[in-house]
Amino acid sequence: MIDTALAERTLGEALSSGGDFAEVFAEDRQSTSASLDDGRIEELGSGRDRGAGIRVVVGDTTGFAHTSDLSETGLLAAARAASAVAREGGGGTRRVALGARRDHRTEAGQPPESVSKTTKVSLLRRAEAAARATGASVVQVSAGYGDVRRRILVANSDGLLATDDQVRTRLMVSAVAKGDAGLQTGYEVVAHTAGLEEIDTDGRVERAGEEAARRALVKLSARPAPSGVFPVVLKGGSGGVLFHEACGHGLEADHIAKAMSVYTGKVGEQVASPLVTLVDDGSVVNEWGYVAIDDEGHAGTRNVLIEDGVLTEYMWDFLRARKEGRASSGNGRRQSYAHLPMVRMTNTFLLPGREDPDEIVAQTPRGIYVAQLGGGQVNTATGDFVFGMTEAYLIEDGRITEPLRGANLIGNGPEVLGRVDAVANDFDMTPGTCGKDGQAVPVGCGQPTLRLSAVTVGGTAGD
Amino acid sequence: MTELQAVAESVIGRAGDGEQVEAYVSWSRETSIRAYESKVEQLSFSESAGVGIRVVQGERAGFAYVASLDPDMVEKTLQEARDNASFATADPFVGLAKPDGVAPPDLDLWRESVSSTPTSDKVDLALAVEAATRAADRRVVSVPAADYDDVEYEVALASTTGISAATRRTGCWLSVQAAAGHEGETQTGYGVETGRSMEQLSAERVAAEAADRAVRLLGAKKAPSARMAVVFDPKVTGTLIALLGSALSGEAVEKGRSLFAGRIGEQVASEVLTLVDDPTDPAAPAASRFDAEGLACRRNVFISGGRLESFAYDTYSARRAGVASTASAVRAGFRSGPAVGMRSMSLLAGRSSAEEVIRGVDLGMLVQSVSGIHSGVNPVSGDFSVGAEGLMIRDGQLAEPVREVTIASTLQRMLSQVTAVGADLCWLPSGHAGATIAVSEMSLSGR
Structure with a gap:
């Protein structure tokens, strides 16, 4: 995208008015999306985004500008705009020498450009057919396919020069079922940092359709969720979003730096049940939150955040790490070249324990079993979180019984972490999109089946 | 040019x-x-x-x-x-x-x-x-x-x-x-x-x-679970209005994904509710001369005195429904094609100030922010359960702060239980306008 000499000249220009650090982030992104709804392939879309973002850091201040013009003229103009924050005048262009380039790539067996549009569209048809075949009450199915090939280059005034060639592929199915109680919905997502080989394998396309339909159908006979405080068993997989929201965000160094997290100043303290070991790991190949390098050029790594309940580490991007005189943990990510990087999670998960998942249910006299969690939200300053249950059941006398209709779980991160009282030996991960400050990035969340001794369920039963 | x-x-x-x-x-x-x-x-x-x-x-x-x-x-x-x-x-x-x-x-x-x-x-x-x-x-x-x-x-x-x-x-x-x-x-x-x-x-x-x-939230605690009136401040109302917008989409109706499907002409809300989308109002942040397909923007009334009047249509959904486009095509910039959406929704303001609306509530909660809207509200079934924080209302007066509770109902029931719309209508960064509204009863889950 940009050759080394041009990157060096751009960085020199960016620092020409002074400044401690400059960076060029160039991106070329090609994407395909296809949607099926109401029995029709509605539209196939293609997109191309190409440009560069340049930042200049002067003390505690960051200047940023971006351009879609990757020529020397465009890059130098953006560099000058970003340098507007450096007003002291540095006395002419500074020389920046870049080191040897480190190249990375997603090993994709079937990258997007090798798969025909006909094949991409047929995935939607197959998922739809599987969903409709699941039950006569399935009245509506929609499905979406998306792939992205994203090439990035990062160069900075410390001499770092790195590239990555990333491939991501995603399939989503949503079903609507109709019954006496009205309409109910269910969905399933399959997504990987990989080519189609990870999606179209082992019956996964059809299974996604069946799962979405099954979730909608189950809720037709569901009764309203109760309201009050209950033990909650989270099935392995989608419950990971709880830990992403309730805990992960509060461990991001930017929130810590501004004392906007309940975990500020708590490294070394017991912040969770001893059964909890929480990890953020950008190096898990194939997972949705995998990054060979983050968007600041640092390798995705495995970071243990909480070990046996004790807070061990925060997540860092380059800027916050630099201020603390330490290394980035590979958590500097951005939505695109038009955005500034910030501290973001990659794949965040709880490690498995020793118990049998069925046994955990059996030992719960009365409670809620959550088979799929929806999205959530957290206030990092208070730790208060909320997230939706998209598939849930009542547990009565140690058995999973009636399905429950949609309701939110609400709680407080630190409190809930202390209430993890059983962790199973299974494990699963689910893909998601994390939003922060208006930027969306792909993340993975995971956990084994586990039980929280008491969580508030916001249902409507009794109406 | x-x-x-x-x-x-x-x-x-x-x-x-x-x-x-x-x-x-x-x-x-x-x-x-x-x-x-x-x-x-x-x-x-x-x-x-x-x-x-x-x-x-x-x-x-x-x-x-x-x-x-x-x-x-x-x-x-x-x-x-x-x-x-x-x-x-x-x-x-x-x-x-x-x-x-x-x-x-x-x-x-x-x-x-x-x-x-x-x-x-x-x-x-x-x-x-x-x-x-x-x-x-x-x-x-x-x-x-x-x-x-x-x-x-x-x-x-x-x-x-x-x-x-x-x-x-x-x-x-x-x-x-x-x-x-x-x-x-x-x-x-x-x-x-x-x-x-x-x-x-x-x-x-x-x-x-x-x-x-x-x-005003300092010292906030969980409240005991109970059924009570809920007053939404204008910001929260603006968020709720945006949810109604997706259910009023003619495309959602055509595809059987709206709780309003087949209900034109029916009383779907309390008679104090009138809901319009008016991008021709110069005060609306997202005001525009044209919709995302190039048709002139116009004022559309969707709910009038609680009665469902019409749905929003872009060209495709209008042709499918056999009606005319209401110029309700929107897009998220050049990166996507047009879809049905609202630009500048607002309620018809009432006459009471926020204080007067609150004074009319014996026991309730003033909600100043909600969380989990996207996971907790289903615009198809109408199921509604969100996290909330705000202040208790006792005998018409604001009382102690409350956090970490959920409020739940269904959109259908909430609409019919709106008892008052305040005069404090204001435009919000979302593009829509909100006003203080009171809903007579919801389930609050706390401790």
């Missing part, structure tokens, strides 16, 4: 025989400033432009976009859109919008001052709101984010079916987050204002709002 219109015209000039082509070209320039601890933390300048192209061949449509105005890349994008069209399922209702004779409103939404104001003045405003928030109350312990943002936005649209439209607008936002602390507890509050240009924004008002919303 603007430069963007020239790009749009050049694209449709290359349409082949028997195909319809539409080009949506947009340009935007943004300045974004964040102040922290009396310094500029971030100063960023963005300028971006791009083209979204739809090609309709027979009964099939394809789409492609490029984030560039480079002629070669735009040409490739047209070919890509054309290629994509062949993979769609044939659908007799597919087609581009055609001029419908409605004249666009005469709106002046552009303020030169947005680009002519020196950046240093904008920086000063961000620093001022940060300082004012810290000074607003001694219990404000930090101001994690104080932001000034502005945007200049221009769009041009042309199609082989006779559409030719251009519109432009400017907008500014001033927002701040306050963190209030007391004995180890932290509560946050948010203040925001929006305007066409900087002169409309007041650092003092925004600071006072954020500080007040944070401070």
